[in-house]
Amino acid sequence: MAVAGDGGKGCVAFRRERYIPHGGPSGGDGGKGGDIVFEGDDGKTTLLDVALTRRLVAEGGEPGRGKDQYGKGGRDLVVQVPVGTQGFDAETSALLFDVDAVSKRVVVVRGGRGGRGNIHFASSFDRAPRRAEPGEPGQERRLRLELKVLADVGLLGFPNVGKSTFIRAISRARPKVADYPFTTLVPHLGVVALDTDGSPAPTARRGQHIGASFVVADIPGLVPGAASGAGLGVRFLKHVERTRALLHLVTLDPGEGRDPVKDFDVINAELAVFDPQLAARPQVVAMSKGDLPEVREAWTKAKKKFARRKIDLKLVSAATGEGVRDLVLTLHALVKKP
Numbered sequence: 001m002a003v004a005g006d007g008g009k010g011c012v013a014f015r016r017e018r019y020i021p022h023g024g025p026s027g028g029d030g031g032k033g034g035d036i037v038f039e040g041d042d043g044k045t046t047l048l049d050v051a052l053t054r055r056l057v058a059e060g061g062e063p064g065r066g067k068d069q070y071g072k073g074g075r076d077l078v079v080q081v082p083v084g085t086q087g088f089d090a091e092t093s094a095l096l097f098d099v100d101a102v103s104k105r106v107v108v109v110r111g112g113r114g115g116r117g118n119i120h121f122a123s124s125f126d127r128a129p130r131r132a133e134p135g136e137p138g139q140e141r142r143l144r145l146e147l148k149v150l151a152d153v154g155l156l157g158f159p160n161v162g163k164s165t166f167i168r169a170i171s172r173a174r175p176k177v178a179d180y181p182f183t184t185l186v187p188h189l190g191v192v193a194l195d196t197d198g199s200p201a202p203t204a205r206r207g208q209h210i211g212a213s214f215v216v217a218d219i220p221g222l223v224p225g226a227a228s229g230a231g232l233g234v235r236f237l238k239h240v241e242r243t244r245a246l247l248h249l250v251t252l253d254p255g256e257g258r259d260p261v262k263d264f265d266v267i268n269a270e271l272a273v274f275d276p277q278l279a280a281r282p283q284v285v286a287m288s289k290g291d292l293p294e295v296r297e298a299w300t301k302a303k304k305k306f307a308r309r310k311i312d313l314k315l316v317s318a319a320t321g322e323g324v325r326d327l328v329l330t331l332h333a334l335v336k337k338p
Helices: 048-052 163-170 234-240 260-274 293-307 324-335
Strands: 036-041 077-082 085-089 095-099 105-109 143-147 153-156 188-194 212-218 245-250 283-287
Touching: 036 085, 036 095, 048 077, 095 105, 153 163, 153 324, 163 188, 163 212, 163 324, 188 324, 212 324, 245 260, 245 324, 260 293, 283 293, 283 324
Parallel strands: 036 077, 153 212, 153 245, 245 283
Antiparallel strands: 036 105, 085 095, 085 143, 188 212
């Protein structure tokens, strides 16, 4: 719940000075209530701080006082949130704001206007008005906040195809890696730094000279029915909505009887159900775990099938580094297109 500050009430007062027996009205206005403002902060990565604060309340305005003194306005409550935070009305689900840039400020609820003091109500008919306005109440709104990661490239694929291993190989991100599905339960962002020769530099330190960089999001694996909530479902599909390109990883998984081409079709069908525009985004398709002999053999056959669809199926191995540099350069060229 976000509650802006109430405006201060106006004052009823009169001048009481020596030798001025009939002093006029001197009640000042109340101060404006404080707003609640959300500001993008690149140092924040989660909404945990806001989630733990059930009620956000801004300061109210001070009441007016005599001798024409106006009340002080309430201080705004500035809430730092991660870049990519969206706010929805909890009742109507309408999108209210989108903090999509660092230092971007959005007024979520506005403070009430201060009431006018009796100095504003004097007239030729009423030279000693005894009325003033109460302050307006501040706005209140129940919010639902969502965080959509901001990345240039979104990693797609079935669980256990090697997405986390790949992002560890090209960046300093360290998602958990294990040989079972749904190892990744939250999105991970990795900054891919390129050396001046175009090679990935996952160990680049602050201040080191690099050629360029872009951000990759490791999205938890998708399964059939993800757009309807199966597996981890729409909890994570929304995180690829902002990406400029998609890297789709497939691999050989004989234990589950899957086929790389069928896997590719299933995931893209889920994207189309979730958001047709997302499914139409540029994609690079690669077969991971290329260091395994059976995967390399399957790649030769799958490459021909993908070629019929005018898709160049690449082969990469995060373990040996084979094909990684070329794949990174292809992704960089995609995201830097105007």
